[in-house]
Amino acid sequence: MKKMVKLMVLLLQAAWVLTVAADPLRVEGQPDDGGGADTLSHSLVLVQRLEAIFLQGNGSDVTLRVETPDADEVKLLAVHSLVLSLQSPVLEDMLRVRNGSTLTLRESPECAAVFEKFIRYLYCGDLSLRLEQAIPLHRLASKYQVSALRRGLTDYMKFNLARESPSGHVAGWYEYASEAGDTSLRDGCLQYLAWNLSSVLRSSEWTTVSSGLLMTLLRRSDLVVQSEMELFAGLEEWISHNSPDGLTAENALRAVRYAMMPPRELFRLQSRSAVLARYRESVRDLLYMSYQFHAASPVHMAKYFDVNCSLFVPRNYLAPLWGSSWVVGNPTRDDRSTSFQTQLGPSAHDASKRVTWNVLFSPRWLPLSMRPMFTDTGAMQPTRIEGGRPRIIVTPATSSADFAGVSFQKTVLVLAQRRGRLLVKHVYDFHQSTEENGDFLADADLHRRTSEYLVDGSLVLHVVVKPMYQSLVTGKN
Template identity: 75%
Template structure:
């Protein structure tokens, strides 16, 4: 009973302090309001806010420990670090349902909290957020703060840190941080953060492969990446080199190594590179039996036409599906200066297909970029006289059309998927921000550059006032299934 009375008195004291702070702020409001020289008519409502003063005084309340009614004793698992924070039950319970439940069941003015070392190191920042509604943090502090926000059910902070992490994937850090954030998100069940990290790693894999972070990723993340067709990298050979480095560094069990090596798309490598791998790669020499069938099919793929291959093999399996290769054999970069002004066009060539049977065959492509193209669903087709209305209008959406310069009998059975990689500048680095797939026009997507706001000079999609793109043409053999006997 005595403890309950003490708790009530402490709560009443804190309420009194808060009311005093609010009264002081209100007094300041009146003074400031008088200095403004009066308002408008009787129906007008003006707002003058000095909430910052109230926040500053609440922070002082935490720092000085005035009217504190609870001591938070933060201990690490080995109890080698102890941090004591004088706090106020009313504030803790107001901000955190977990704290509210914890404080209701306590039988002492001291509450012992056991936290991991990384969480204990930022616990004072976490408590300060409960008083002030803001937190300053570094990249390495994001995960422990997210853990605390999750544990104590501070949903707004949890969402805020998730947003901070997704917006700072491109930040430089000594040993990398995206893979670590992915592993944490997977464990914590944060689907938004997990998907954002996986997408960033997939779309910027070339730079990730060159970082110190690559060889530290888990086997689970490795397989998640290897199975994707939207990886952006120079070539499949670059991916194999990265996988080889990962296997040498981590020395995984045989099954893990074999599964990873079987996820490589050897058919996307020219025969000369396959020969070199078989003679020079120590990793492939060790596990060659596990991928012998894939190498054999890849050599067959390069020696015969896709049409002949389709009569005997399933050419729709991942082995024969290209990824988003940046090599000039698969597409071309395109920098569009002042992209809001006029239509632009460019031409480039690609290899007809990844098979060596098509290595000498080239396809010329014409690409047209229009900054203001009215979507088909909004387009008036004809006037009263029967003439077609113009389709480029102010307020229309950006659009890219990619078509072959000539038709060819070699196209039979080949379905060309076009991919536009849209770069953006984040934290001073050029990264792939969006990937759009279509067959002829980005109008098939409906959301091409919908959020780019190219008219705004500060748009992250503009690099020195230019739109930086990379076009990839991916030949797919899906239509050849009908040719199988």
């Protein structure tokens, strides 16, 4: 009891120190002759005082003994039960039932190494950390139910997904988030890996990906890669490095979309890939169907084979035949347009056929329901108003009658610069029934030069067109 009273006295003294501190007095609000009140804020000095109380151990009433499982390391921290109880319901219960003035806590070596940082946060509400300390601190925040710190660390990790690290960290964070039940962090890591897989494949982190995460990625249609061949090369490297069991390797190889590779690449793959040669029997049927897909008319092939599967669904390929990059300088100024060509379909039967696409970007455009229709000549008639939101329109230059049996999934990748690295920040998918996406850049502030959506003042986009044969593919993969 005496120690508790002493602690309260110290806190009161801290509050008194604030009133006479040398720091300038901050007054919020203006004098109000009508009887209103101003606010005097010295919270920063109070936090500094509380930190000093922790560091010096003044008035502490309990000692935390932090041990590792093998008792290789022991840390002793003099703390104040009142402060810890206010911040953590778990510590409050443990302190209530403790015997004596020492509370023993057993932590992993990683958590023990950052435990003092964790306790300091309970006193002053901030901490400094490195990437490798994020997981143990998050684990401590979860264990002791310090929800504000847990949320803050989740946000920190999601913000630093693109940050450089010697061996990568996103895959490890994904595994931890799955284990800890942090769905926000797990989904953020998975989205980053999927949307930036082309760069991840070239990093040292790729071979550290677990088999479970590998399969989760391979099943996705929104992977952003140069081509399916680049994805196969990455998978071949992963298998060679990790030497998985036969079933894992076969399942991974069967998730490759071989039909999205031109026949010449398939022939080269079969003659040069040691991994494919080893597991050829497990994918023989997929290779056979892919060759047939390229040799015959897709509509004709559908009469004899049931091919409603992801094998025939393109991913978000960055190669020129599937779309084009577009840098829009000063995107708030006026409307811009560009054009590019793609192949009509992924089948070699349609490889020589090209589709020209017109893309129009407008920083302030009326919604589709409020726009005039196209003119007789097919020209787009944009209607711009102040306060309108950014819009992007992707339309074919030729009549849709030329695309019998083919539908087009249009995707716009928005790139951003994070810590000096260019990454995919957002992916917008267009519905077949409309030529625009109503949510496009809905949250972007393009007028602000420091907007995270701008790279050196420009909007960096990549438009991907994914042709799919309507008679072959049903539903969304």
